[in-house]
Amino acid sequence: MFRYTKLTLLREIVLWIVAIAFLLPFYFLLTTAFKTDAEVYGSSPLALPQSPGFEAFLDVLSAGDRAVLRGLASSVLITAGSIGGLVLLGSLAGYVISRRTGRRSRGAYYLFLVAILLPTQLGTVPLYIGARALGLTGTMWGMIVLYTAMLLPLAIFLYAGFFRSLGTEYEEAAAVDGATRAQIFFRIVLPLMSSATGTVAILAGLIIWNDFFTSLIFLGGSESQTLPVAMYYYIGSLVSRWNAIFAIVIISMIPILAFYLFAQKRFITGFAGGLKG
Amino acid sequence: MSDTTTLDSPVARIAREAAITSSRESDEGPASRTRRGATRSARPPRLVFGSWWWALPGVVLVVAVHYVATAAGGVFAFTNWSGIGGFEWTGLDNFTRIMREQASLRAVGNTLLLAFGSVVLSNVTGLLLALGANRVVKTRHVLRLLFFMPVVLSPLAVAFIWKFVFDYAGPVNAVLSSVGLDAWARAWLGDPATALWAILIVLVWQNTGFAMVIYMAGLAAVPGEIEEAAALDGAGLRQRFWHVVLPSIMPAVAISTTLGLVNGLRVFDQILALTGGGPAGATETLATAVYRQAFSLGDFGYGAALALILTLIILALAITQQYLTGARHEED
Numbered sequence: 001m002f003r004y005t006k007l008t009l010l011r012e013i014v015l016w017i018v019a020i021a022f023l024l025p026f027y028f029l030l031t032t033a034f035k036t037d038a039e040v041y042g043s044s045p046l047a048l049p050q051s052p053g054f055e056a057f058l059d060v061l062s063a064g065d066r067a068v069l070r071g072l073a074s075s076v077l078i079t080a081g082s083i084g085g086l087v088l089l090g091s092l093a094g095y096v097i098s099r100r101t102g103r104r105s106r107g108a109y110y111l112f113l114v115a116i117l118l119p120t121q122l123g124t125v126p127l128y129i130g131a132r133a134l135g136l137t138g139t140m141w142g143m144i145v146l147y148t149a150m151l152l153p154l155a156i157f158l159y160a161g162f163f164r165s166l167g168t169e170y171e172e173a174a175a176v177d178g179a180t181r182a183q184i185f186f187r188i189v190l191p192l193m194s195s196a197t198g199t200v201a202i203l204a205g206l207i208i209w210n211d212f213f214t215s216l217i218f219l220g221g222s223e224s225q226t227l228p229v230a231m232y233y234y235i236g237s238l239v240s241r242w243n244a245i246f247a248i249v250i251i252s253m254i255p256i257l258a259f260y261l262f263a264q265k266r267f268i269t270g271f272a273g274g275l276k277g
Numbered sequence: 278m279s280d281t282t283t284l285d286s287p288v289a290r291i292a293r294e295a296a297i298t299s300s301r302e303s304d305e306g307p308a309s310r311t312r313r314g315a316t317r318s319a320r321p322p323r324l325v326f327g328s329w330w331w332a333l334p335g336v337v338l339v340v341a342v343h344y345v346a347t348a349a350g351g352v353f354a355f356t357n358w359s360g361i362g363g364f365e366w367t368g369l370d371n372f373t374r375i376m377r378e379q380a381s382l383r384a385v386g387n388t389l390l391l392a393f394g395s396v397v398l399s400n401v402t403g404l405l406l407a408l409g410a411n412r413v414v415k416t417r418h419v420l421r422l423l424f425f426m427p428v429v430l431s432p433l434a435v436a437f438i439w440k441f442v443f444d445y446a447g448p449v450n451a452v453l454s455s456v457g458l459d460a461w462a463r464a465w466l467g468d469p470a471t472a473l474w475a476i477l478i479v480l481v482w483q484n485t486g487f488a489m490v491i492y493m494a495g496l497a498a499v500p501g502e503i504e505e506a507a508a509l510d511g512a513g514l515r516q517r518f519w520h521v522v523l524p525s526i527m528p529a530v531a532i533s534t535t536l537g538l539v540n541g542l543r544v545f546d547q548i549l550a551l552t553g554g555g556p557a558g559a560t561e562t563l564a565t566a567v568y569r570q571a572f573s574l575g576d577f578g579y580g581a582a583l584a585l586i587l588t589l590i591i592l593a594l595a596i597t598q599q600y601l602t603g604a605r606h607e608e609d
Contacts, residue, residue, distance in 0.1 A: 004413050012416060015409050019423050022482070025438045028448055032441065045441070045448045092327070093335035099326035108332045115343040121543065121564070122588045123346030125353060125571050125581050129360060130346070149342035152335055168324070175324050185327055210431035212546045213564070217572060228433045232550065235437060242441050249434045260429045264422055267429060268490055 033057070033246035040243045056243035060251065063234070068248055070223075071230030078143050078215075078226060079208045083201050085148035086155040090200060091190055093152070094159025099168075115153040128217055138222030146218065147211075151204045158203070162196035163189075199270040202263070206271070209256060227252050347588075353581035360577045371582035380558050381583065384566040387473060388587070391562065392541030392594075395480035396534055402481065403488025403533070408518075410489075411496050421493060425486035432483065436550035439479045440466065443551075466552050469559035476560055479547055484540075488533045495529030496522070535598055542591050563587040 032040065034052035043050070060068055097109040127146070128137065136142025170192065174184045190197075212228040219225040225233075231252055235245050260267050354371060358364035375381040406424060410417040427435060441447050443465035450462040465475045499522055507517050545564035548554060554561040554569065561569075563583055571580025 004415070008413050011409055012414050015406070015414065015420055016416070018406070019420055022485075023423060023426075024448075025442060025482070028441060029438050045444075045446060045451050089335045089338070093332040095327050096329055096332040100329060102329055104329040105332065108329070108336050111336060111344075112339060115339045117592070118343050118347055119539075119543075119588045119591045120343070120347075121567065121591075122350035122354075122581065122584045123343065124350070124567075125577055125584065126349035127342060127346045128572075129577070130349075145338070146342065149338035152339055153343070156335060168326075171326065172324055181325060181327055185331075206429060210433075212431065212433045212549075213568075217568075228431055228546075231437075232433060235550075240444065240446070242444075245437055246441070249437050252434050253430055256429055256431070257426070260426065261422075268421065268425055271428070271487075271490075 029246050029249065032242050033250050035243045037241065037243065040241065056241075056247040057251070060234075060244050060247045063244075067230045067234055068227070068251060071225060071227040072251070074140065074219075074224045074230075075209060075227040078140055078147065078224075079205050081140070081144035082147035082151070082208050083205050085144060086151055086200055086204050087197055089148065090152055090155030091159050091193065091197070092185075094156045095163055095185060095189065097156065098160040098163040112153045112156050116157065120150060124214070124217065131218060137218050138224065140224045143215065143218055143224070143226075146214065147204075147208050150214070151207065155200045155204060158200050159193065159196050162193055162199075166192060198266060202259075202267060202270045206256070350581050350584060353578055354585040355582075356578045358578045359575050360571075364578065367578065371579050372586075374579065375582060375586065380561065381566065383558055384561040384563050384583075385586070385590075387560060388542055388544070388562040388564070388590070390473065391477060391480060391544055392538055394477050395484060395541045395544075396537040398477070398481045399484040399537060400488045400530070400533055402485045404492050406485070406489045407492035407496055408522075410493065412501075417493075421486075421490060424489050427483045428486045428490075430483075432546040433550050435483050436479060436547040439475075439482070440551050443475050467556055469556050472552055472556060472560045476547060476551055479551065480541065480544065484537060488537065491529050491533045492526060495526035499525045531599065535595055538598060539591055539595055542587065542594070563590075 028045065031048055032045070033056055034054070035043070035049040036051070036053065036055060039050060093108065093112065096105050097112065131137045131142055131146065134142075136145070166189070170188050171184050174188050179188070210228065211226075212232065215226045215229050216232065220229055220233075231248050234248060238244050353364075355366060355368060356364040357367045357370070406420075410420050414420070442449055444450075445462070445464040445467070449465060453459065453462050463471065465471045504517055504521050507521050512520070543564055544562055545568065548560055548562055548565050549568075552560045554565045563586065567580045567583045567587065569580075570576045570583060
């Protein structure tokens with residue numbers, strides 16, 4: 001019944017025309033970034049670069065005491081550190097709330113459940129004041145703790161969902177063989193959960209890597225500001241040197257796009273499936 | 278979802294979690310427990326899963342960052358604290374000030390317009406794309422890859438691309454003047470009449486792929502036989518859509534719109550990059566107003582009051598919306 005007909009071909013062609021129009025902004029991004037300053041101001045914004053060059057990229061990477069490169073390094077460290085915290089604490093708590101039925105474990109379950117509902121906006125102001133009092137603003141460690149705490153409910157429920165779909169046979173077998181609870185968890189259960197860990201890492205990693213608001217408030221103007229914050233401040237000083245602006249935009253996109261193309265299926269299903277629980 | 282990239286999670290999950298919990302509790306009723314105890318009594322090492330205190334570090338962090346901070350924010354909303362030194366209780370002063378100030382009311386209006394506008398438009402286009410790329414289309418996976426790409430990019434970076442597109446010397450005006458419509462050319466983001474609509478386009482562009490992916494997953498679950506049967510019975514394309522396809526993808530609609538709404542209400546990055554809330558407050562949203570009041574002007578009390586309003590709007594809309602789509606789904 002649903003065969004490939006002429007109508008389907010037409011549908012496919014229409015979709016591709018829409019897709020090309022949809023991707024036009026990337027055409028402007030790529031062509032403009034490789035233009036020289038004179039071309040940016042002199043030629044049509046629709047034109048291809050006359051003599052494509054990397055000047056804008058080199059400019060951006062060396063400017064402002066290498067602010068962009070330092071931002072990149074901060075972003076990598078903060079994202080990696082937060083993912084580490086989320087995987088460790090999220091898997092432990094997710095295991096407890098999905099396997100144990102004691103009163104305290106049930107309490108923790110409802111506590112995380114309500115936290116997922118609460119929007120984070122209202123807490124930002126007091127968090128900032130608290131972090132400032134503790135000397136955690138402007139530091140990488142403070143940011144890692146903050147991101148871990150903010151995304152922990154999400155990580156916990158992602159893990160809990162995966163733990164529930166895992167039968168208890170492995171744990172029973174290991175217990176019979178005399179493994180301790182910690183051994184069972186870290187050497188048997190967690191290694192079986194690599195797809196859960198992958199989903200947590202992709203989802204939380206993307207959110208943290210792209211986050212601007214939180215890092216603007218907590219790291220703005222400090223030594224360890226992340227790439228989006230460094231990009232925001234640097235672009236503010238560029239006025240309309242679009243080749244330089246787009247060079248830094250491209251630099252900020254490369255890591256994510258590389259990941260995306262490399263693990264596209266994981267990304268799309270993890271992202272869509274993870275967020276809908 | 279991009280912006281999507283939300284730190285909050287959908288109400289959808291709550292319902293599901295609750296359902297899972299209750300079913301699990303019934304599974305492990307007293308009857309099954311005794312039965313299990315009886316069969317296992319032969320094996321001495323009784324199985325214990327972890328220990329409750331393994332969740333303790335998580336509990337402490339979540340209580341501090343989600344509960345204590347949010348509660349403190351609620352308290353600050355009724356004070357005139359500047360972030361340093363002491364403060365006084367001012368009762369509802371901050372809220373009456375919000376009602377009095379044109380700028381704050383405008384921020385509320387802009388927030389709602391951007392959230393609802395982007396949800397409706399990106400879900401309609403996302404659904405159309407998903408329907409177009411459904412089943413037999415050969416390149417559907419490539420199309421999905423392309424349309425989803427903006428979702429994984431940072432909203433800030435995306436906003437800078439579009440800032441160029443809408444610039445006075447940018448592509449939109451270049452195209453207009455090349456077809457003789459010079460009179461229409463303008464600084465799209467600098468004109469109070471067009472700035473908010475330009476931002477809406479950016480939001481829709483970035484969120485469409487997310488809606489598309491959710492709907493593609495939903496459509497894949499619609500049984501082809503039912504649709505075929507309906508077609509054989511003479512149901513037209515439109516009838517099949519309204520009576521067969523749409524009812525079966527209602528859960529996808531609920532998820533996609535709830536997430537889109539929550540994220541749309543929090544929109545911040547794109548505004549700051551595209552217009553900074555200008556011209557003359559024309560594109561200010563609640564999130565940018567909170568930032569300006571609390572962090573730029575140091576008026577923490579007033580900023581917290583705005584944040585409280587934003588929080589209440591998010592909660593109210595997310596719950597209502599979940600209730601509506603959930604209820605409609607039940608009927609089918």
